[in-house]
Amino acid sequence: MTPVHPLRIVVIDDNExxxxxxxxxxxxxxxxxLIGSEPxxxxxxxxxxxxxxxxxxxxxxxxxxNLPGRNGIEILRSLKANPGLKDIPVVLLSTSxxxxxxxxxxxxxxxxxxxxxxxxxxxxxxLQRLVVLLAIADRCFALAAALQELGGQRSEEHTSxxxxxxxx
Numbered sequence: 316m317t318p319v320h321p322l323r324i325v326v327i328d329d330n331e332x333x334x335x336x337x338x339x340x341x342x343x344x345x346x347x348x349l350i351g352s353e354p355x356x357x358x359x360x361x362x363x364x365x366x367x368x369x370x371x372x373x374x375x376x377x378x379x380x381n382l383p384g385r386n387g388i389e390i391l392r393s394l395k396a397n398p399g400l401k402d403i404p405v406v407l408l409s410t411s412x413x414x415x416x417x418x419x420x421x422x423x424x425x426x427x428x429x430x431x432x433x434x435x436x437x438x439x440x441x442l443q444r445l446v447v448l449l450a451i452a453d454r455c456f457a458l459a460a461a462l463q464e465l466g467g468q469r470s471e472e473h474t475s476x477x478x479x480x481x482x483x
Contacts, residue, residue: 322348356385364400380411
């Protein structure tokens with residue numbers, strides 16, 4: 316299943332090798348467009364603010380947990396505190412698979428957590444899974460909006476609630 320429109324992704328990761336792998340893995344997926352890649356959290360937030368100003372928000376942010384300066388959790392908190400950015404799904408990436416890191420990421424608003432795998436094919440499979448789940452969510456939100464337009468039971472409030480409860 317591919318998204319209704321190309322899935323726009325921003326990557327925030329300071330490790331050039333990881334970014335290169337993510338780029339290559341995303342390039343191999345249908346219906347995906349990498350619209351930004353930033354080496355630290357502050358540059359990532361600036362990129363997202365620019366996307367907001369241009370009304371061209373990404374559909375997904377892939378955010379490294381261990382960034383220089385402000386770490387991924389601090390950037391996640393800033394993103395979720397911004398009314399214009401808070402609804403963008405964020406997946407935390409890390410080499411750590413500690414349960415405490417995973418819980419911390421999810422408790423601060425990440426929609427999912429992905430341990431960076433050591434193999435390219437596994438990374439691409441995980442990213443494909445995310446793309447499929449986001450495509451399903453995209454269609455659900457489109458259906459909810461269509462129902463709202465037709466005077467169905469879904470109000471704008473219910474659509475927002477549906478979006479806020481979605482975890483991938």
